[in-house]
Amino acid sequence: MVKHSISTSAVVGLGLLAAVPVAARAADVYLPIVVPVTGFMSVAGGSQRNGAVMAAQNAPSGLKVEAPVFDTGTSASGAATALDKALSDKPALAASASVFGTETVAMVPVSADYKVPLLTISGLSKLTESGNKYVFRFLPNDREIKVAHARYVVDTLKAKKIALIGDTTAYGQGGYNLLKEIFEKLGDKPVLAESVEPDAKDMSAVIAKIKDAGADVLVIHGVDQPMALLMKQSRAAGLNIPIVDSSSIVEPTATALFEPTELKNTCAETASAPETRPTPEIAAWADAYKKQFNEEPDSLALGQYDAVMMTMSVIAAGAKTADEVANALNTTTYKGVAMTYKSNGKGDMSHNAEIVCWDGTSRIPKVVATYSDADMILK
Amino acid sequence: MSILQLVANGLVLGAVYALVTLGFVLVVNATGAVNFAHGDLVMAGGYAAILFGSWIKLPLLLLLPLVALAMFVLGVLVCCVAYFPLMKRPPSTVFISTLLTGIILQNTYVVAIGPEVKAGPPLLQGSNLPLGPVVLSPQAIATVMVAALLIGGQYLLFFRTPLGRQLRAVAQDREMAMAIGIPAFRLIAITFGLGAALAGVAGAVLSNQFFVSPTGGVSLSIYGYIAVVIGGWGSIFGAVAGAVIIALFQVVASAFVPYTVATGGLYVALLVILFFRPQGLFGERIQRRV
Numbered sequence: 001m002v003k004h005s006i007s008t009s010a011v012v013g014l015g016l017l018a019a020v021p022v023a024a025r026a027a028d029v030y031l032p033i034v035v036p037v038t039g040f041m042s043v044a045g046g047s048q049r050n051g052a053v054m055a056a057q058n059a060p061s062g063l064k065v066e067a068p069v070f071d072t073g074t075s076a077s078g079a080a081t082a083l084d085k086a087l088s089d090k091p092a093l094a095a096s097a098s099v100f101g102t103e104t105v106a107m108v109p110v111s112a113d114y115k116v117p118l119l120t121i122s123g124l125s126k127l128t129e130s131g132n133k134y135v136f137r138f139l140p141n142d143r144e145i146k147v148a149h150a151r152y153v154v155d156t157l158k159a160k161k162i163a164l165i166g167d168t169t170a171y172g173q174g175g176y177n178l179l180k181e182i183f184e185k186l187g188d189k190p191v192l193a194e195s196v197e198p199d200a201k202d203m204s205a206v207i208a209k210i211k212d213a214g215a216d217v218l219v220i221h222g223v224d225q226p227m228a229l230l231m232k233q234s235r236a237a238g239l240n241i242p243i244v245d246s247s248s249i250v251e252p253t254a255t256a257l258f259e260p261t262e263l264k265n266t267c268a269e270t271a272s273a274p275e276t277r278p279t280p281e282i283a284a285w286a287d288a289y290k291k292q293f294n295e296e297p298d299s300l301a302l303g304q305y306d307a308v309m310m311t312m313s314v315i316a317a318g319a320k321t322a323d324e325v326a327n328a329l330n331t332t333t334y335k336g337v338a339m340t341y342k343s344n345g346k347g348d349m350s351h352n353a354e355i356v357c358w359d360g361t362s363r364i365p366k367v368v369a370t371y372s373d374a375d376m377i378l379k
Numbered sequence: 380m381s382i383l384q385l386v387a388n389g390l391v392l393g394a395v396y397a398l399v400t401l402g403f404v405l406v407v408n409a410t411g412a413v414n415f416a417h418g419d420l421v422m423a424g425g426y427a428a429i430l431f432g433s434w435i436k437l438p439l440l441l442l443l444p445l446v447a448l449a450m451f452v453l454g455v456l457v458c459c460v461a462y463f464p465l466m467k468r469p470p471s472t473v474f475i476s477t478l479l480t481g482i483i484l485q486n487t488y489v490v491a492i493g494p495e496v497k498a499g500p501p502l503l504q505g506s507n508l509p510l511g512p513v514v515l516s517p518q519a520i521a522t523v524m525v526a527a528l529l530i531g532g533q534y535l536l537f538f539r540t541p542l543g544r545q546l547r548a549v550a551q552d553r554e555m556a557m558a559i560g561i562p563a564f565r566l567i568a569i570t571f572g573l574g575a576a577l578a579g580v581a582g583a584v585l586s587n588q589f590f591v592s593p594t595g596g597v598s599l600s601i602y603g604y605i606a607v608v609i610g611g612w613g614s615i616f617g618a619v620a621g622a623v624i625i626a627l628f629q630v631v632a633s634a635f636v637p638y639t640v641a642t643g644g645l646y647v648a649l650l651v652i653l654f655f656r657p658q659g660l661f662g663e664r665i666q667r668r669v
Contacts, residue, residue, distance in 0.1 A: 037489075038485075038486050038489055038494075039594060040592070040593075040594045042489055042494035042593070043494045043495045043496075045494075046494055168639060194637055194638060195637075195638065195639060196638045197638065197639070197642055199595075199597075199598040200629065200638065201392055201395070201585075201588075201589045201629070202388055202389070202391075202392045202589075202626070202629060202630045204384070204385050204388040204389075204630050204634070205385065205629075205630055205631070205632075205633040205634035205638065205641075206633070206638065208385065208634050209634065224496060225496045225590060225592060225595075228496065228590070229589065229590065236516070253495035253496070254495075254496070256495070256497075257496060257497075257498050257590065
């Protein structure tokens with residue numbers, strides 16, 4: 001029987017990170033990592049892979065883990081095929097699944113067939129709303145984190161004329177539609193709501209519309225490239241209203257596209273911001289990550305690290321089968337590096353959000369607001 | 380933002396698309412082959428600009444010849460790998476071959492450079508310049524000038540030089556051209572090289588303002604193809620016009636209707652052109668293409 005409370009710190013043993021490849025050791029636990037390593041989601045997928053690999057290398061004492069990486073290729077069919085291959089190779093107790101909601105949706109039926117828990121960090125709300133008991137999400141559901149996003153705009157910035165811009169990817173449209181709905185429920189219907197193609201180059205038309213609408217805040221939800229272009233071109237066109245972005249912009253690879261001054265008056269929601277090293281645990285983890293992968297970590301890497309660490313901890317505590325792992329993930333409270341995880345009964349494990357802002361002097365933001373649990377649910 | 384400013388921004392984006400399309404139409408003109416790796420070569424040019432810009436501290440405008448030279452070599456390599464071994468096969472074979480070459484290039488970028496979006500160095504630095512009611516950045520002005528120079532240069536090469544006549548002869552009938560002593564294989568390799576050099580310059584130019592990424596070339600290949608279809612196969616002027624039309628749809632039309640409607644409108648316009656004028660706006664005859 002698995003214990004229902006695990007308090008072991010997930011960072012214990014960081015200094016013992018194995019120098020050898022994870023799969024090189026004789027293993028008694030198989031936890032494949034099925035993420036986009038190629039294609040346009042490969043930045044996010046790479047962070048996710050790094051987090052999972054790092055966790056597997058830092059397995060609890062006595063647990064030998066094999067965690068090979070399977071590339072989904074940033075396509076739904078590729079993701080389903082890659083997961084099928086991963087799970088048909090040998091019995092798995094769980095699998096890390098793509099950050100990209102479009103892919104994860106395609107992976108869910110495969111995991112249900114094999115009855116293997118998926119450990120994902122995709123925010124796509126419907127993933128945990130379909131009644132599948134094998135999906136576990138370690139970053140906040142978009143339905144929750146978008147409430148934090150909207151509340152910061154309405155309650156803290158006191159915005160009256162919101163311009164809401166999304167992109168036409170599944171991720172962009174998911175958050176865009178939720179934000180539109182939440183702003184309306186909060187009594188602050190956007191004066192402009194529009195979506196752009198992810199490969200859009202020139203944003204003049206959208207910027208003209210934002211100016212014409214007299215917006216006092218620009219809220220963006222989308223993938224990094226069109227979002228970064230919109231932000232840069234807005235500032236270059238003299239649009240200096242506050243920008244409140246989705247979490248893609250918090251990735252160090254996204255902020256690298258900006259001069260620090262271009263980020264002034266910009267904020268974003270995120271589940272965590274490990275690059276800011278806000279706690280000693282996160283700082284220790286972030287330093288170890290940077291040493292291992294030679295790059296700053298992000299919330300995706302940390303979320304997937306915590307996901308795999310929690311899974312290994314319930315296995316170490318006695319879960320022997322995939323079903324026992326799923327049951328344990330549903331009933332266990334786990335203190336990870338980023339936050340404390342607890343399922344809401346649907347597989348949503350993470351219920352914390354932060355708002356970070358840049359002051360124009362550095363690419364590293366500062367945490368200005370935190371939201372959790374009830375703050376992130378709109379009645 | 381005034382309508383004139385939107386048109387000016389559209390023309391700058393059109394200049395970038397025209398640069399992309401020039402290399403595309405060059406290979407079409409000289410070989411009859413559609414190179415669907417062209418957009419990925421544009422990204423290679425962007426990465427080359429970032430690399431050279433980090434090594435040599437000069438404005439990118441002065442580094443463009445170096446980018447073009449490196450890309451010429453890459454273009455010849457693509458020709459040797461993706462075109463020569465399959466040139467006698469049906470056109471669809473070359474289409475698939477260049478498509479696969481593009482995917483190989485994308486994954487090479489991911490492995491060698493990294494999957495993240497990157498910004499290149501500016502062509503020129505300085506303050507924005509007011510030109511009447513329109514304000515343009517030095518980058519925008521330099522982009523238009525580079526595009527104009529290369530469009531003119533390509534026209535002169537094709538229609539005013541012996542090399543251009545030979546290239547056109549090879550495109551029209553390779554066997555006949557070889558029969559009269561034209562070194563067709565060498566000219567085809569040169570054409571791929573020149574096409575890649577133009578793609579490289581396009582990539583270098585757009586890398587600062589519009590970024591580069593491993594898969595960023597896919598949409599550019601599609602735009603290049605659409606521009607050629609709109610303008611007319613083989614027509615340099617038509618390709619440039621097609622590129623500008625695409626850009627104006629994206630920048631100006633989307634100021635009046637939602638962006639997604641403007642994008643849909645572009646493709647509806649393409650269908651209308653194909654229906655009523657299948658040879659394109661400036662094309663003279665229909666040729667068999669992919």
